Amino acid sequence: MDLREFIDIVGKDNVLTDKVDVIPYTKDASFFTGKIPYAVLLPQNVNQVSSIMRICQRDDIQVTVRGGGSSLTGSSILAEEGVILSMARFDRILETAIEDRYVVAEAGVKLDYLNSHLSKYGHFYPPDPASSIAATVGGSISTNAGGLRAAMYGATKEWVLGLEVVLPDGTIIQTGGKVLKRSIGYDLTALMVGSEGTLGVITKAILKIAPLPESYGRIMVYYKSIEEAGRAISSLKKRGITPLIAEFMDRISMDSITHTKGIKFPEDAQYLLLIDISSTHESLDKKLNEAAEILKSTDILGMRITKDPEEMAVMYQARKGLYSSQLSEREKPGEYVIIGDIVVPASRLPKTLSEIKGSIENYGLKVALFGHIGDGNIHANIFADVNNSEQMKRVNDFMMELGRIALRNEGSVSSEHGIGIEKIELLKEEYRYKNSLKNLDIMREIKKIFDPKNILNRGKMF
Amino acid sequence: MNLLNELMQETEKCINCGFCESVCPTLPFMGYRATYGARGRVFISRESLRELNSTGVISLNIGDSIFSCLECYACYYVCPAGVNPGKVSQMMRTIINRENKNRKNVADMIVRAIIRRKNPLGIRERMSSWAADIDFDRKSDTLLYTGGMYQLMAYSSFLSRIEGKLDVKTVERLASILKDKPELLGLIAIPERRMKERMEKILRDIVFLLKRSGIDFNYLDKEEPYSGAFLYELGYMDEFINYGKYLRDLFLSRGIKRIITLDPHTHEALKILYPKYVENFNFQVYHYLELINLQLRKGNERFVYHQPCHFTMHEDFDVPLGFITKMGVTILPDRNGKSNFCCGGPAELLYPKLANSISNERFKQLKEKGGDRIITACPICFANLSKDSTVFDISEVIREYLNK
Numbered sequence: 001m002d003l004r005e006f007i008d009i010v011g012k013d014n015v016l017t018d019k020v021d022v023i024p025y026t027k028d029a030s031f032f033t034g035k036i037p038y039a040v041l042l043p044q045n046v047n048q049v050s051s052i053m054r055i056c057q058r059d060d061i062q063v064t065v066r067g068g069g070s071s072l073t074g075s076s077i078l079a080e081e082g083v084i085l086s087m088a089r090f091d092r093i094l095e096t097a098i099e100d101r102y103v104v105a106e107a108g109v110k111l112d113y114l115n116s117h118l119s120k121y122g123h124f125y126p127p128d129p130a131s132s133i134a135a136t137v138g139g140s141i142s143t144n145a146g147g148l149r150a151a152m153y154g155a156t157k158e159w160v161l162g163l164e165v166v167l168p169d170g171t172i173i174q175t176g177g178k179v180l181k182r183s184i185g186y187d188l189t190a191l192m193v194g195s196e197g198t199l200g201v202i203t204k205a206i207l208k209i210a211p212l213p214e215s216y217g218r219i220m221v222y223y224k225s226i227e228e229a230g231r232a233i234s235s236l237k238k239r240g241i242t243p244l245i246a247e248f249m250d251r252i253s254m255d256s257i258t259h260t261k262g263i264k265f266p267e268d269a270q271y272l273l274l275i276d277i278s279s280t281h282e283s284l285d286k287k288l289n290e291a292a293e294i295l296k297s298t299d300i301l302g303m304r305i306t307k308d309p310e311e312m313a314v315m316y317q318a319r320k321g322l323y324s325s326q327l328s329e330r331e332k333p334g335e336y337v338i339i340g341d342i343v344v345p346a347s348r349l350p351k352t353l354s355e356i357k358g359s360i361e362n363y364g365l366k367v368a369l370f371g372h373i374g375d376g377n378i379h380a381n382i383f384a385d386v387n388n389s390e391q392m393k394r395v396n397d398f399m400m401e402l403g404r405i406a407l408r409n410e411g412s413v414s415s416e417h418g419i420g421i422e423k424i425e426l427l428k429e430e431y432r433y434k435n436s437l438k439n440l441d442i443m444r445e446i447k448k449i450f451d452p453k454n455i456l457n458r459g460k461m462f
Numbered sequence: 463m464n465l466l467n468e469l470m471q472e473t474e475k476c477i478n479c480g481f482c483e484s485v486c487p488t489l490p491f492m493g494y495r496a497t498y499g500a501r502g503r504v505f506i507s508r509e510s511l512r513e514l515n516s517t518g519v520i521s522l523n524i525g526d527s528i529f530s531c532l533e534c535y536a537c538y539y540v541c542p543a544g545v546n547p548g549k550v551s552q553m554m555r556t557i558i559n560r561e562n563k564n565r566k567n568v569a570d571m572i573v574r575a576i577i578r579r580k581n582p583l584g585i586r587e588r589m590s591s592w593a594a595d596i597d598f599d600r601k602s603d604t605l606l607y608t609g610g611m612y613q614l615m616a617y618s619s620f621l622s623r624i625e626g627k628l629d630v631k632t633v634e635r636l637a638s639i640l641k642d643k644p645e646l647l648g649l650i651a652i653p654e655r656r657m658k659e660r661m662e663k664i665l666r667d668i669v670f671l672l673k674r675s676g677i678d679f680n681y682l683d684k685e686e687p688y689s690g691a692f693l694y695e696l697g698y699m700d701e702f703i704n705y706g707k708y709l710r711d712l713f714l715s716r717g718i719k720r721i722i723t724l725d726p727h728t729h730e731a732l733k734i735l736y737p738k739y740v741e742n743f744n745f746q747v748y749h750y751l752e753l754i755n756l757q758l759r760k761g762n763e764r765f766v767y768h769q770p771c772h773f774t775m776h777e778d779f780d781v782p783l784g785f786i787t788k789m790g791v792t793i794l795p796d797r798n799g800k801s802n803f804c805c806g807g808p809a810e811l812l813y814p815k816l817a818n819s820i821s822n823e824r825f826k827q828l829k830e831k832g833g834d835r836i837i838t839a840c841p842i843c844f845a846n847l848s849k850d851s852t853v854f855d856i857s858e859v860i861r862e863y864l865n866k
C-alpha cells in the first residue's frame with residue numbers, strides 16, 4: 001500500500017507501519033484478535049479525517065475507527081485487512097455551557113476525563129460504562145454504551161444532542177445541535193448512536209449534561225436465591241423508587257473482587273445487590289430507609305447501609321473493574337472471559353435469572369453472573385478456552401440460548417456492548433424472533449447509502 | 463519462579479481493557495502511539511515473550527517502548543486485573559539486556575559508569591564538594607548517605623539539555639563510544655552552576671536539620687558511591703545484585719549499622735530492594751524526615767505538594783505530607799497519591815524530550831492549583847519541575863519554618 005498520501009495529510013510520525021507499532025491495534029477488550037493493520041493513522045482534526053476517508057473510499061481501503069480500544073465485541077479491531085483510524089489525538093473539550101446544559105467534546109476524549117472536567121462545574125455526563133476510564137466519547141456513542149448509572153439516566157442515546165461526522169466519501173456533516181428539542185425530519189444523530197463505526201467517523205459531539213446528585217448513599221444487600229435478588233429490584237421499582245445505581249453480582253464475581261481488591265463479603269452470600277439512592281442532603285436518610293424497608297421484605301441474608309464516600313468509591317471502582325477482576329477466577333492463564341450482555345424489563349428479572357441459572361447448569365459451563373440490574377441488564381461472563389473447540393461450541397450455544405431467554409422475556413440480545421463481531425448471529429436471532437428480519441434489510445440499505453463501497457468497519461454487525 | 467515465567471504469568475493476566483493506558487503519562491507525549499502506553503507495553507512484552515519461548519529470539523524492536531516507561535506505577539493502581547505494567551517494563555528491560563538485542567547505549571553507558579566508577583556519570587569524586595566545611599562524626603555507626611542524587615541533578619540537567627537538542631540516534635551513537643570509556647564521560651559532565659549551588663544548599667539544610675535534631679552521623683566524602691538504583695530501574699539485575707554486595711561490604715567495613723537516606727530512589731533501593739535481592743543486606747534504613755524532631759511554625763502559606771512516585775506508588779511513605787501540613791495549608795494536585803502523575807524525571811537521560819514534555823504538563827497541573835509555593839521531596843522531581851522560583855525542596859521550607 002502506498003502510504004505517501006496519508007503521510008502528506010497527517011505527517012510521518014502519525015502513520016504507523018512498523019510491526020511493533022501496529023500489533024497492539026489487533027486487540028481490544030474482547031477475546032477476538034483482529035487483522036494486523038497495513039497502517040495506523042492518527043489524525044488530529046476533521047479535515048485530516050476527511051482527506052483520509054476520501055483516499056480510502058477512492059482506493060477501496062477498509063477502515064476501522066478506534067476510540068479507547070475498550071470494545072467487548074471486537075468492534076474496534078479489523079475483521080478484514082485495512083487501516084486503523086485512531087481518534088486518540090482528538091482529545092480536547094471544546095466548549096462547556098452550564099447554563100445551556102451541554103458540553104462539546106472531541107471524539108477521543110475519555111469519559112472519566114470529561115467528567116473530571118465537568119465536576120468542577122458541579123455537573124456530569126451520566127453515561128457511565130464500567131470502562132469509562134478508557135472509553136471515549138466517540139466510542140461510547142458508537143456502541144450506545146450504558147453503564148452503572150443507566151438505571152436512572154438511561155444509555156448514551158439519551159444524552160447526545162448533536163454530532164460532527166465524516167462520511168466515507170470525506171463529506172463532513174453536522175447533525176443535531178445545541179438545543180434539547182428539534183424536529184427537522186429523520187434524526188441522523190440517533191442513527192449514528194450505536195452504529196459502531198459502520199456509517200461514518202464521529203469526530204465531535206455535543207452532549208447533554210446534568211447537575212451532580214446532591215448526595216447519595218448505598219445499600220448492600222445479600223441473597224441466597226437468585227430469584228429473590230431479581231424480585232428485590234422489581235419491588236423497588238413497583239414502589240416508585242428509581243435507584244441511581246443498582247448492580248448485581250454472584251459469588252464468582254464477589255470472589256474475584258476479594259482476590260484482586262481485597263474486599264471481603266459474607267461467606268454465605270451467593271448474590272449481592274449494590275443499590276445507590278440519590279437525594280437532597282435533607283431527605284437522604286429517609287429515602288435510604290424507605291428502600292431498605294422494601295428490600296427487607298425480600299428474603300435477605302444481610303444488609304449494610306453506608307454514606308461513607310471512601311467506602312462507596314472503593315466498591316464502585318471494584319465494580320467498574322469487575323470484568324478484568326474475573327480473570328483471577330480463571331483456571332489457567334490464557335483462558336478467556338467471554339461476555340454475555342442481555343436486557344429484560346425489570347418485572348421479568350426473577351424469571352430470567354432463574355432461567356439463566358438453569359441454562360448454565362445444562363451447558364456445564366463456568367459462568368459469572370452480574371450486571372446493571374436496575375435497568376434489567378444482565379451480564380453472563382463465560383470462562384472458556386478459545387482453543388478448545390468442543391467447549392467453544394457449548395459457549396456459542398449457550399450465548400444463543402442466553403439471547404433467546406432475553407427475547408422470551410421481552411428483552412434484547414444486546415444491552416450495551418453492541419454487536420461487533422461477536423453478536424452477528426444474535427442480531428439476526430432477535431429480528432427473526434420478532435418476525436422483523438426486514439429491519440436488517442433496512443439497516444443494510446442505510447449502510448449502502450452512507451458507505452456504498454462498504455469500507456467502514458467491514459465484517460461488523462451484518 | 464524464573465524471570466521469564468514470572469513475566470509470562472504477569473502479562474497473560476492482561477485482557478487489554480485499556481484502563482492503564484488512560485493514566486500513562488508517556489502515551490500522549492509520544493503521539494498517542496499505543497506502543498508507548500502501558501497497555502501497548504504489556505501487549506508487545508507478551509508477544510515478545512511468546513516468541514522468545516517458542517523460537518528463542520525476540521524479533522520486535524521493543525527497546526524504545528520498554529525503556530521509555532517511567533515506572534511510575536500509575537497504571538498498576540487502575541488495573542482491575544492486578545497487572546503492573548511498570549513492573550513488566552522493568553523486568554522486560556532485564557530480558558532485553560540479557561538477550562543483547564534492543565539494548566540502549568545510553569543505559570549501557572550509565573550502567574558501566576556506575577559499575578566501574580561508582581557513579582552514573584563517572585564523577586564520584588565531585589559529589590562531596592558541598593560538605594567540605596561540615597564536621598561529621600567519624601566514629602558514628604550512622605551514615606548520612608546521599609548516593610550523590612542531589613548533586614547529580616546539576617550535571618544531568620545539563621546533559622539532558624544537550625541531549626534534547628540532538629536526535630535519539632546521534633545520542634545513541636555518542637553513548638556507544640562513551641560507554642566503553644566512562645572516564646571520558648566526566649569531561650562532558652559540566653554542572654549547571656545555579657542548580658549545583660541550590661542542590662548543595664539543600665544538602666547543607668538537611669544536615670542542619672538532622673544536627674539540630676541531635677542526630678550524629680558519618681559521611682563517606684569522596685568515597686561515597688552511588689546507590690545503584692538506576693541498575694534496578696534499567697533492568698540490569700545481575701549488576702544490581704553485585705553492586706548491592708559491594709555496598710553491603712563497604713558499609714560493613716566502615717562499621718555502619720544505620721543509614722540515613724535523603725531521596726526516594728536511594729531510600730527504596732536500600733530499604734526495600736537490596737534486602738530483597740542481596741543476602742545479609744541488613745541495615746537500619748531511615749529517610750531523614752523520619753528522624754527530624756523539631757518545633758515548626760504554623761503559617762497560612764498554601765503549599766502545593768508534588769508527591770514523588772517512589773514514595774507514594776512504590777512505597778506508602780507519607781512523612782513529607784505530615785511536615786507540609788504542620789507548616790501551612792496543603793494542596794494536592796488532582797492527580798495525587800495512588801493516581802499520581804510523574805514529573806517525567808526517570809526519562810531524563812534516555813528520552814529528554816519526553817521528560818521535558820511530561821514535566822511541563824505536571825508543572826502546569828501544579829500551578830493550576832494556585833498555591834503560593836510548590837514543594838517536592840525528591841531531587842529528580844525538583845530538578846524537573848524547577849521551572850520558576852516557586853518550586854522548593856521540602857528541606858528548604860522546613861528550615862524556614864523552624865521555630866527560632
